[in-house]
Amino acid sequence: MSTVNDMAEMPVQLPREPANAAEARSRYFNSGNAFNIKLPPVPGRIFTDEPAQALALQQTGFINCDLSGELECAFPATTPLMLARYAVIKAGETLDTTLNNTASIWYVIKGRAGLTVGDEKASLGKGDVFLLPGGTPSAIAAAEDCVLWAVGNDPQLRFDQSVPRTGEAAAVRFVHYPAAEIEYQLGVVYGTNANASTSGHALIFSAEKTEAARNITPTMTLSLNTLKPKSSQPPHKHNSAAITLAVAGDPAYSMVADVKCDWSPWATLITPPAAKHSHHNDGDSRAEFLIVQDGGLYYHARTMGFEFY
Numbered sequence: 001m002s003t004v005n006d007m008a009e010m011p012v013q014l015p016r017e018p019a020n021a022a023e024a025r026s027r028y029f030n031s032g033n034a035f036n037i038k039l040p041p042v043p044g045r046i047f048t049d050e051p052a053q054a055l056a057l058q059q060t061g062f063i064n065c066d067l068s069g070e071l072e073c074a075f076p077a078t079t080p081l082m083l084a085r086y087a088v089i090k091a092g093e094t095l096d097t098t099l100n101n102t103a104s105i106w107y108v109i110k111g112r113a114g115l116t117v118g119d120e121k122a123s124l125g126k127g128d129v130f131l132l133p134g135g136t137p138s139a140i141a142a143a144e145d146c147v148l149w150a151v152g153n154d155p156q157l158r159f160d161q162s163v164p165r166t167g168e169a170a171a172v173r174f175v176h177y178p179a180a181e182i183e184y185q186l187g188v189v190y191g192t193n194a195n196a197s198t199s200g201h202a203l204i205f206s207a208e209k210t211e212a213a214r215n216i217t218p219t220m221t222l223s224l225n226t227l228k229p230k231s232s233q234p235p236h237k238h239n240s241a242a243i244t245l246a247v248a249g250d251p252a253y254s255m256v257a258d259v260k261c262d263w264s265p266w267a268t269l270i271t272p273p274a275a276k277h278s279h280h281n282d283g284d285s286r287a288e289f290l291i292v293q294d295g296g297l298y299y300h301a302r303t304m305g306f307e308f309y
């Protein structure tokens with residue numbers, strides 16, 4: 001018998017006389033000790049060194065915005081369920097972009113390249129957005145020095161030790177959103193009036209396969225948000241984590257949990273789950289920022305928790 005009186009102090013309980021290996025693998029905890037693991041919170045953070053390193057164009061490869069140390073996570077992660085990274089591809093070189101995630105969302109910061117996804121091909125240019133299905137062989141061949149930004153749900157799959165389904169069973173297909181088409185579609189949105197229940201003019205990216213849910217992947221959402229000169233977004237919060245790429249804004253900043261985060265070119269900002277936040281444009285030109293959230297997951301679980309302050 002245990003000599004510990006408080007159930008919260010008890011060690012794991014093991015099976016007494018397991019009859020086989022499957023029984024031997026069982027473990028037991030109790031209502032006192034099972035729920036007292038303290039995970040470190042998701043920090044508010046703006047990554048500026050990683051984009052600077054990427055734009056220095058030293059070598060072809062990925063530069064992760066990795067907070068796995070602070071998150072006490074065993075694999076690279078920017079938030080518990082998403083990984084943001086910059087990709088550098090030197091002119092004439094090719095980067096394998098086959099990743100272990102359901103999907104990754106990409107933005108071309110600079111350069112021109114050819115993209116191959118399975119047996120499909122596309123030409124990429126600055127400002128293009130594209131969606132890659134995980135597990136499907138893909139590669140980017142740079143015609144000139146390229147820097148891209150990508151967010152995938154790699155940590156979600158690592159957490160669950162799962163692999164993406166591919167081919168006809170894949171959750172997403174390859175989708176290309178060329179820069180000129182994005183600009184046109186954003187113009188259509190600008191031609192309408194924003195009402196009080198929206199937070200400014202934003203273009204939400206979706207795809208044929210996820211149109212019904214209005215998401216870009218089952219668990220992730222992508223939005224190109226804009227702020228007119230000298231304007232700001234009202235403070236709000238949601239339980240989804242957000243990863244934001246600063247596309248344009250001179251000067252612009254975000255308030256995250258009452259901490260001011262100044263934007264710098266192509267910086268990546270983390271908005272932790274349930275943190276109060278707002279984005280601000282102090283400049284004379286339009287601010288633009290690309291936001292990936294694990295919002296599809298929370299929306300499906302009915303736990304989005306969106307509130308204005």
Ligand SMILES: [Fe+2]
Nearest residue numbers: 236238242277
């Ligand atoms: Fe938000």
